[in-house]
Amino acid sequence: MRTDVTRQARIALFVLALGVLGVLPQAGHAQQSDGPSLFLVDTDTRIQKLRWSFPSGSALPTSRLETQIALRGPGSLVWAKRAFDFIPFVPSPDYAPFSPVVLQRDVVRLRRLYRNAGFPSVAVDYDVALDTTVNRVAVTMIVDQGEPLTIDTVAISVTNGPTDGPGDGGGGTAGRAIEIPDDLRQEWESFRSTLAAAEGRRFSQEERSRLVQETRNWFSDRGYPWVEASLVRADTSGTRVSVALEARAGARARVGEVRIEGNERLEPPVLRREIPIRIGDWYSARRVSEGQRELFELDLIRRALGDLVESQPQDTSVVVRYRLNEGRPRLIWGRVGWRSESGVGGEAHWQHRNFYGGARTLTLSSNFESGWGALEATNTRSVGLSALVRQPYLFQRTISGTFGPFARFRDDFRDRSLLYGVETSAIYRVRPLETVTAQHELSRLRVDDTYQLTPLSEVIAQGDSVFAPIFVKSIFRLRGAYGTLDDRINPNSGYLLEPSLEVTGPSGISDVEFFRISIQGMAARRLNSDFTLYLRGTAGRLFPFGESDPESGVSRTRAIVGLRDVMFTAGGTSDVRGWANGLMGSKIPDVDVDGNGVVVADRFVPAGGLVRLTGTTELGMPFPFLSDSHRTYAFFDAGRVWSPGETFDPGDPELRRESWAYAVGGGFEFGTLVGPIRIGVGYKLNPIAVDLLSPGVVARAIVDGVPLDQLEPQSYRRWHLHLSIGRGF
Numbered sequence: 001m002r003t004d005v006t007r008q009a010r011i012a013l014f015v016l017a018l019g020v021l022g023v024l025p026q027a028g029h030a031q032q033s034d035g036p037s038l039f040l041v042d043t044d045t046r047i048q049k050l051r052w053s054f055p056s057g058s059a060l061p062t063s064r065l066e067t068q069i070a071l072r073g074p075g076s077l078v079w080a081k082r083a084f085d086f087i088p089f090v091p092s093p094d095y096a097p098f099s100p101v102v103l104q105r106d107v108v109r110l111r112r113l114y115r116n117a118g119f120p121s122v123a124v125d126y127d128v129a130l131d132t133t134v135n136r137v138a139v140t141m142i143v144d145q146g147e148p149l150t151i152d153t154v155a156i157s158v159t160n161g162p163t164d165g166p167g168d169g170g171g172g173t174a175g176r177a178i179e180i181p182d183d184l185r186q187e188w189e190s191f192r193s194t195l196a197a198a199e200g201r202r203f204s205q206e207e208r209s210r211l212v213q214e215t216r217n218w219f220s221d222r223g224y225p226w227v228e229a230s231l232v233r234a235d236t237s238g239t240r241v242s243v244a245l246e247a248r249a250g251a252r253a254r255v256g257e258v259r260i261e262g263n264e265r266l267e268p269p270v271l272r273r274e275i276p277i278r279i280g281d282w283y284s285a286r287r288v289s290e291g292q293r294e295l296f297e298l299d300l301i302r303r304a305l306g307d308l309v310e311s312q313p314q315d316t317s318v319v320v321r322y323r324l325n326e327g328r329p330r331l332i333w334g335r336v337g338w339r340s341e342s343g344v345g346g347e348a349h350w351q352h353r354n355f356y357g358g359a360r361t362l363t364l365s366s367n368f369e370s371g372w373g374a375l376e377a378t379n380t381r382s383v384g385l386s387a388l389v390r391q392p393y394l395f396q397r398t399i400s401g402t403f404g405p406f407a408r409f410r411d412d413f414r415d416r417s418l419l420y421g422v423e424t425s426a427i428y429r430v431r432p433l434e435t436v437t438a439q440h441e442l443s444r445l446r447v448d449d450t451y452q453l454t455p456l457s458e459v460i461a462q463g464d465s466v467f468a469p470i471f472v473k474s475i476f477r478l479r480g481a482y483g484t485l486d487d488r489i490n491p492n493s494g495y496l497l498e499p500s501l502e503v504t505g506p507s508g509i510s511d512v513e514f515f516r517i518s519i520q521g522m523a524a525r526r527l528n529s530d531f532t533l534y535l536r537g538t539a540g541r542l543f544p545f546g547e548s549d550p551e552s553g554v555s556r557t558r559a560i561v562g563l564r565d566v567m568f569t570a571g572g573t574s575d576v577r578g579w580a581n582g583l584m585g586s587k588i589p590d591v592d593v594d595g596n597g598v599v600v601a602d603r604f605v606p607a608g609g610l611v612r613l614t615g616t617t618e619l620g621m622p623f624p625f626l627s628d629s630h631r632t633y634a635f636f637d638a639g640r641v642w643s644p645g646e647t648f649d650p651g652d653p654e655l656r657r658e659s660w661a662y663a664v665g666g667g668f669e670f671g672t673l674v675g676p677i678r679i680g681v682g683y684k685l686n687p688i689a690v691d692l693l694s695p696g697v698v699a700r701a702i703v704d705g706v707p708l709d710q711l712e713p714q715s716y717r718r719w720h721l722h723l724s725i726g727r728g729f
Helices: 002-021 062-066 078-084 100-116 182-196 205-220 268-272 285-297 456-462 556-562 695-704
Strands: 046-053 123-131 136-144 150-159 228-237 240-248 254-261 301-308 317-326 330-339 343-352 361-369 381-391 399-411 415-431 434-450 470-483 494-504 514-526 532-544 587-593 599-606 611-622 631-642 661-670 677-684 719-725
Touching: 100 123, 100 136, 150 182, 150 205, 182 205, 205 228, 205 240, 205 285, 254 268, 285 301, 285 317, 434 556, 587 695, 599 695, 631 677
Parallel strands: 046 136, 150 240, 254 317
Antiparallel strands: 123 136, 228 240, 301 317, 330 343, 330 719, 343 361, 361 381, 381 399, 399 415, 415 434, 434 470, 470 494, 494 514, 514 532, 532 611, 587 599, 611 631, 631 661, 661 677, 677 719
16 A cells, blocks of 8 residues: 555656646647647656657757757667567567656757757757557657857957966966967968858857867967967857957977887887977977877887976977887787688788887788688689788888788689799878888799680680690889778778779880779768768779780780789679679680580689779668667679770670679678678679579580570579678678
8 A cells, every 4th residue: 555655656746747847738838749638647658759850950960969868769660670579589669768857858958959059049849749558658859940150250369378477467367469470470371361261150169169279289280389279259249250269379389308208129219210300390289199190100019199298397498208108029910701702711910010120020921711611613712921021111201111022822713823922012101091002023923724715615625735824923013092981891981092003014024014003992971870871983994015915916825814813803792792703794614524525614714804894882771670780781783894805805705795784782791709791692683694594504505506595594693692701891
């Protein structure tokens, strides 16, 4: 009985709160939809829907508003959760409790958010409708943001900082106005123009902070380490505001000392060469931060912090300090992954991060693609070894160099071959995604077995004869990267462009001669809290010449085999999906003759092309019922690979494809400790005859002179399964 009385008392207090706080209908306040009285709301009432209404539009996205309030709706796909919650691991819809106190607090939060965003006359209301059959409410937040407050003018004054004592007019009083030094006059006028560009913008808290921070940065990058900046006045007239900034510059100082602390193995001269500020330079906070970043880029440095020494006199000389934390000099790491076209693969590295001093590194690496578990006949088997020495400072701090030998054995759809040689590189790095790399490779390629672009009848007639050429390659490469991508493996915003140029020479050394130009780009944009759009494209052109140009009289077969590694292909898990690895363009069956004299083939091999164009559009979406680390995706891919003329065409015309190919599909991505597991299916929209036939059927038809378009297509070949572990979009 006592429990019932207590419960009734709590319900009575709850109903009283509804009336006092405004959830119940009151004159000139919140609305109530037609329906049952809100006096029936109790402590067991849940939120069925949470919606938004913006009578005058909204400058702020709903995704941001939802992060500012405590009320929570049941989320997306409520109907699906309700329909399938009997299935294991499919949760029922989560209806959060409804609280009038929380609702009122959310109104205050939203009002504060919009006022800070530059909408001083914002009005926030709500509508609450009760469904008594399930004791749930539908809440609609109504936000009328009103007219924004915009900046009319921006003025700035510069003083020498607050006074320090009675002799200067009293401690802490405003300092006297000072003149900008002559060597900064032109930059100062340009900065004032930058501030004036804010006129017409919405006067938000973010804009206030930006104006103050830009002022502080301007002075601190030009010799004023103790500058203070603030917005001292904002005069409002209607929806316009006049802003007044003040910069209390203090003394202009030069660097008197650069102090380095915490280094144990790296010598001070090695560290100082990475710091772009010297004794006698005007102090610059930007260059101090740049030095911090450059020191952190040294492989041995785990942490670097650049700042001013505390409690030093604020005069015309300043002490800059860098505090370092070194890691272990030797490091071992590796990773393992799996892809449907190459099976299990991985890499392992051993690194000495201060090899013979100077912060240079020695990295011994191995990588492999085993073919184990590969789902495609074009599977790759390879083993690679390399030893690479990296010199972090090459003539200047923004340039580093690498040198080392390498070797690679490969057995795949291209050939069975051994490649070994040395690579030398110089890397110019401005920012993490702004680099230029110049590289030279001198190598020897021994091919033991390879397919040839000749008619199948000729291949069969050759029997077991093997074409096994040897090549010497001298290749110069120039590669670049430029962009703002936030994460190369799992991006959410930004873009990345990666152009590349390759040319061989001199002709007396290199047996393979070509000029190759290509570019690939990637972009990501988060549309809202649930959806992300990804774009990717590639373009490339290969120009053979000299020893690699059959039109100049050299062997066509030798020229094609020598160019095999640089010819373009398309198709695969990270390319034009819907086709197997490299098989979107022209392809030929890898034929053999069994003991009974029957032509057999168990796989296609790509012919490759001299020109390539591809594009991918992918929409990342939430995975129903699972956390944000898992997602679904849908895609549309397109590509074209071809060779102008007939020199590099496959030997049989029916195997040639030069038109555009299109594919659509979708899949799932599961986040795991070893990286994302992607399971996708691609569907060919416009396959040609050879795309819908098995290699053996194609080989026998061509040898027998049967046109491929007269054969019964295998419709299931329109579909292609793509699986990978450890790689995102």
